[in-house]
Amino acid sequence: MELRLAPSAKQVIQRAMSVTGLNAGDLAYEGARRVPDEHERMVLTGADREAFLDAVMNPPEPTEKLVAALRRHRELFG
Numbered sequence: 001m002e003l004r005l006a007p008s009a010k011q012v013i014q015r016a017m018s019v020t021g022l023n024a025g026d027l028a029y030e031g032a033r034r035v036p037d038e039h040e041r042m043v044l045t046g047a048d049r050e051a052f053l054d055a056v057m058n059p060p061e062p063t064e065k066l067v068a069a070l071r072r073h074r075e076l077f078g
Contacts, residue, residue: 001028013027
C-alpha cells in the first residue's frame with residue numbers, strides 16, 4: 001500500500017514511529033483498528049452516565065404507542 005502524505009502528516013508519523021518503535025504499517029494498522037472500536041462504543045461521563053444508569057435502573061412505564069407497536073409486531077411476526 002502506498003500513501004501520499006502532506007509533509008506535516010509524514011512528520012507526525014515519523015515522530016510516532018520513533019516514540020513507539022513501530023513501523024509505519026503497524027501504526028496504520030493500530031490506527032485503523034481503533035476506528036471501528038471508537039464508533040461502536042459510547043463512553044458516558046458525569047451527568048450523562050448518571051442519567052443513563054437511572055433510566056436503566058428505573059425504566060419509565062411504556063407509553064400507549066409503544067404498547068400498540070409491540071402488539072402490532074407480535075401480530076405480524078408472532
